[in-house]
Amino acid sequence: MTGDLPQTAPVFRIWVDPKRRVISFHPMEGCPKLEFHSRELFFRCADQYTARQFRWQ
Helix, strand or coil: CCCCCCCCCCCEEEEEECCCCEEECCCCCCCCEEEECCHHHHHHHHHHHHHCCCEEC
């Protein structure tokens, strides 16, 4: 198949503020960024943060 663009796996990015217990999908100053190249790994991590009662925004 010519002309097909190679598909790249999506990258999931979140920023974590452990002091305020907040997870954001947008950059937060002074907070570490986590990148996931696997959907399954992202959801596993999301479940762990949710279980620890982190707030998502």
